[in-house]
Amino acid sequence: MSFELVCTECGAHHDASRYRIGCDTCGGLLNVEYDAPASVDGRTVAGATGFARYLPMLPVQDVANLVTMGEGDTPLISLPGAGVAIGVKHLYGKLEMCNPTGSFKDRGNAVQVSVLKETGVTRAADIAGGNAGHSFAAYCARAGIKFVGFSYRGGYTLDGPDNRKVQAIVQTGAEMHWVEGDRQACQEAMSRFCEDTGTLNMVYGRNAYFIEGNKTMAYEIASQMDPLPDHIIVPVGNGSTFQGLWLGFKEMLEDGRVQRMPRLHGVQSEAFQPLVHAFNRGDRKASTGAADTVAIGIKIAEPPRLQALVNASRDSGGQPVAVTDTAIIAWQRRLSELEGIFVEPTSATVLAAAETLKQRGVIDEADRVLVSLTGSGFKEPIPESAGM
Amino acid sequence: MSFELVCTECGAHHDASRYRIGCDTCGGLLNVEYDAPASVDGRTVAGATGFARYLPMLPVQDVANLVTMGEGDTPLISLPGAGVAIGVKHLYGKLEMCNPTGSFKDRGNAVQVSVLKETGVTRAADIAGGNAGHSFAAYCARAGIKFVGFSYRGGYTLDGPDNRKVQAIVQTGAEMHWVEGDRQACQEAMSRFCEDTGTLNMVYGRNAYFIEGNKTMAYEIASQMDPLPDHIIVPVGNGSTFQGLWLGFKEMLEDGRVQRMPRLHGVQSEAFQPLVHAFNRGDRKASTGAADTVAIGIKIAEPPRLQALVNASRDSGGQPVAVTDTAIIAWQRRLSELEGIFVEPTSATVLAAAETLKQRGVIDEADRVLVSLTGSGFKEPIPESAGM
Numbered sequence: 001m002s003f004e005l006v007c008t009e010c011g012a013h014h015d016a017s018r019y020r021i022g023c024d025t026c027g028g029l030l031n032v033e034y035d036a037p038a039s040v041d042g043r044t045v046a047g048a049t050g051f052a053r054y055l056p057m058l059p060v061q062d063v064a065n066l067v068t069m070g071e072g073d074t075p076l077i078s079l080p081g082a083g084v085a086i087g088v089k090h091l092y093g094k095l096e097m098c099n100p101t102g103s104f105k106d107r108g109n110a111v112q113v114s115v116l117k118e119t120g121v122t123r124a125a126d127i128a129g130g131n132a133g134h135s136f137a138a139y140c141a142r143a144g145i146k147f148v149g150f151s152y153r154g155g156y157t158l159d160g161p162d163n164r165k166v167q168a169i170v171q172t173g174a175e176m177h178w179v180e181g182d183r184q185a186c187q188e189a190m191s192r193f194c195e196d197t198g199t200l201n202m203v204y205g206r207n208a209y210f211i212e213g214n215k216t217m218a219y220e221i222a223s224q225m226d227p228l229p230d231h232i233i234v235p236v237g238n239g240s241t242f243q244g245l246w247l248g249f250k251e252m253l254e255d256g257r258v259q260r261m262p263r264l265h266g267v268q269s270e271a272f273q274p275l276v277h278a279f280n281r282g283d284r285k286a287s288t289g290a291a292d293t294v295a296i297g298i299k300i301a302e303p304p305r306l307q308a309l310v311n312a313s314r315d316s317g318g319q320p321v322a323v324t325d326t327a328i329i330a331w332q333r334r335l336s337e338l339e340g341i342f343v344e345p346t347s348a349t350v351l352a353a354a355e356t357l358k359q360r361g362v363i364d365e366a367d368r369v370l371v372s373l374t375g376s377g378f379k380e381p382i383p384e385s386a387g388m
Numbered sequence: 389m390s391f392e393l394v395c396t397e398c399g400a401h402h403d404a405s406r407y408r409i410g411c412d413t414c415g416g417l418l419n420v421e422y423d424a425p426a427s428v429d430g431r432t433v434a435g436a437t438g439f440a441r442y443l444p445m446l447p448v449q450d451v452a453n454l455v456t457m458g459e460g461d462t463p464l465i466s467l468p469g470a471g472v473a474i475g476v477k478h479l480y481g482k483l484e485m486c487n488p489t490g491s492f493k494d495r496g497n498a499v500q501v502s503v504l505k506e507t508g509v510t511r512a513a514d515i516a517g518g519n520a521g522h523s524f525a526a527y528c529a530r531a532g533i534k535f536v537g538f539s540y541r542g543g544y545t546l547d548g549p550d551n552r553k554v555q556a557i558v559q560t561g562a563e564m565h566w567v568e569g570d571r572q573a574c575q576e577a578m579s580r581f582c583e584d585t586g587t588l589n590m591v592y593g594r595n596a597y598f599i600e601g602n603k604t605m606a607y608e609i610a611s612q613m614d615p616l617p618d619h620i621i622v623p624v625g626n627g628s629t630f631q632g633l634w635l636g637f638k639e640m641l642e643d644g645r646v647q648r649m650p651r652l653h654g655v656q657s658e659a660f661q662p663l664v665h666a667f668n669r670g671d672r673k674a675s676t677g678a679a680d681t682v683a684i685g686i687k688i689a690e691p692p693r694l695q696a697l698v699n700a701s702r703d704s705g706g707q708p709v710a711v712t713d714t715a716i717i718a719w720q721r722r723l724s725e726l727e728g729i730f731v732e733p734t735s736a737t738v739l740a741a742a743e744t745l746k747q748r749g750v751i752d753e754a755d756r757v758l759v760s761l762t763g764s765g766f767k768e769p770i771p772e773s774a775g776m
Contacts, residue, residue, distance in 0.1 A: 050463070068465070069463070069465060069483075069727075069728060069729065070462075070463020070464070070465045070483055070486070071463075073461070073463075074458075075438070075457070075458020075459075075461075075488065076458070077456070077457060077458045081530075081532075095457075095458055095488055097488075098458070098486045098487070098488060099486065100463065100483055100485075100486060100728075100729065101728075101730065102490070102764060102766055134730075137728070138724070138728030138729070138730065139728055140728070141724060141725055141726065141727065141728040142469075142726075142727050142728035142729075144469075164766050164769075167769075167770050168724070168730045168765060168766070171720070171721055171724035171725070171730060171765075171770065172724045172725055172728060172730075173724070173725040332559070333559055333561075336526070336529060336556070336559035336560045336561070337529055337559070337560055337561040338529065338530075339457075339529065339530050340457060340488075340489075340525070340526030340527055340528070340529040340530035340560060341457065341488065341526070341530075342489065342522075342526065342556045342559060342560075376490060376764070376766060377556060377559075378490055378552050378556070378764060378766040378767045379766045381552075381555075382555050382559065
């Protein structure tokens with residue numbers, strides 16, 4: 001299917017034969033727009049497996065350019081023990097840590113890197129060190145694209161809590177640059193490097209292709225759960241999985257495949273809650289004063305698509321929620337004890353949020369609740385509960 | 389389907405309503421024998437998903453007792469870059485690290501723990517610390533079965549290379565016992581504990597149920613690859629995945645679902661190669677003098693079912709092979725560089741073995757070769773290549 005890139009700010013249309021991250025006219029963020037919505041039957045490719053079957057709804061023209069590692073098709077299982085603890089009868093988990101690199105990021109990167117390949121990009125740079133960075137480095141390696149990673153003191157380092165993610169990036173043969181200074185200095189160094197060498201600056205979290213890949217999760221949920229969940233809870237940093245879910249359900253509503261949109265609840269930490277703050281029109285502080293959070297995957301103070309996250313929350317009837325580190329650490333442990341599932345702290349936020357939303361009456365005991373368990377517990381040390 | 393347990397030594401038959409690990413008559417190891425082979429159509433349950441569809445060929449009577457976490461149905465993908473490096477045109481990987489706890493062990497434990505539940509076991513003990521231990525602890529947690537883990541100095545510890553696996557076991561709420569002394573002392577302490585408390589002593593690696601769970605991989609490969617692979621390469625410690633593959637293909641040969649058995653090649657490290665040694669009737673030393681190995685998942689000097697492993701190798705036309713730590717570490721890195729796939733050293737052995745078997749002429753350039761990538765790279769530190 002053919003598609004264009006449309007600016008979210010000025011509405012300018014751009015052709016997609018070149019890899020674009022921002023609008024040439026005004027610098028705004030872009031969305032993918034397809035020329036005609038695929039028919040219900042045309043949404044998936046019959047007989048194809050994995051991401052290849054989603055090709056009609058993805059911004060990739062030729063299946064030969066699909067860079068895939070078997071991502072998606074993750075288990076969706078019941079969580080009866082955690083459900084009892086929270087007080088909901090129908091609690092389910094989508095095991096996104098079963099993706100090939102151990103996190104949901106593979107959905108976005110499978111599409112993002114396929115588009116890089118299709119548009120002829122051979123070198124790409126980004127700030128790297130977490131789940132997204134490792135996943136991107138891995139897909140680039142598989143595609144034969146050179147990945148140049150940038151990190152900085154206070155960011156992702158080989159001896160920090162993310163050390164195994166950084167080690168995994170180094171293992172892909174990525175060219176790593178360790179920058180003295182803060183995140184700003186790191187981004188400036190990366191910009192200079194990209195200009196000097198003709199390397200594409202990915203500016204992770206801005207780009208529309210990553211979100212398109214995350215639509216696939218909505219399609220899978222619709223095929224795995226009948227009736228659909230009433231609530232879906234996901235961690236929100238840049239919010240790509242949140243937006244992907246909303247987009248996917250919106251597409252399925254439009255073509256009649258589903259009759260309603262689940263309520264999409266984004267979770268953040270007390271220390272970094274820009275979505276909660278924006279959603280509540282400033283009647284809560286962006287930070288409660290907590291200096292930091294164990295949920296390092298969602299330590300994002302300024303998500304580039306914040307307004308879109310607010311809109312998707314309102315459109316779906318969701319309520320963004322912030323949770324404490326104490327609750328996150330407790331739920332990381334309880335999920336292991338009650339269900340045998342070992343996730344990283346960022347992923348444990350969704351159980352803490354389910355508990356909070358139940359207490360607030362947003363979730364009813366009889367509702368069907370799905371949480372996305374976004375990343376494996378093995379990638380980070382288990383944080384200590386003392387001192388929280 | 390009904391089934392019995394049959395002794396591999398004296399042939400005695402035992403009823404399966406009680407959980408048994410060894411033969412009451414002679415102490416020998418047991419195999420599961422089904423009363424009548426399922427028909428071709430009866431092998432899987434139509435409409436069921438996950439392990440529930442395999443119920444007719446598993447030693448679990450009631451689907452309500454199935455303890456499942458969405459294990460199995462792992463991706464099977466091409467590895468073109470590694471194939472070029474090795475000199476084979478058709479190289480594929482089965483991504484077993486995409487199982488819920490990050491390793492293939494979930495297949496065996498889903499069945500093993502289901503049988504524990506079905507036979508009314510409420511407490512089970514085992515030596516614990518690696519992939520198998522974490523997987524077992526996780527499934528026990530999900531089933532509400534108390535797991536008691538034993539470890540010892542020199543074994544799995546919280547500060548050893550397996551520390552994250554041990555931490556993950558602790559997170560499940562397992563009761564851990566840290567024993568002073570060697571493995572023998574640890575096993576004795578565990579035996580005393582089990583006798584004193586009426587806890588089931590699992591004696592990991594001896595029990596037939598674990599192997600039955602691993603049959604599912606053969607069924608999946610048959611559904612994912614057409615034509616079947618000519619060669620399948622798997623790491624061999626206790627050899628449960630190896631035996632499971634052989635059993636699964638044997639069942640499918642008997643019911644006509646497949647026409648031939650792939651050649652099954654077991655891989656070991658130079659330091660621990662009992663299968664290679666036994667297969668070659670003693671014309672190679674069990675150890676070449678290497679003191680240790682980075683492939684800690686297959687550091688097994690005396691697999692309990694060694695003769696069965698030799699027989700399965702011969703029956704399938706396989707050739708067990710030992711690989712060096714240097715090759716293991718190099719292939720852990722190369723698999724990341726060429727394919728973006730990050731596995732633990734134990735899993736990287738299969739690529740080193742593919743290379744060796746190609747060089748020896750066992751594998752031909754035009755053959756279809758499948759390697760099992762058994763465990764995630766995030767569970768252990770990456771070993772240093774220096775000093776190898």
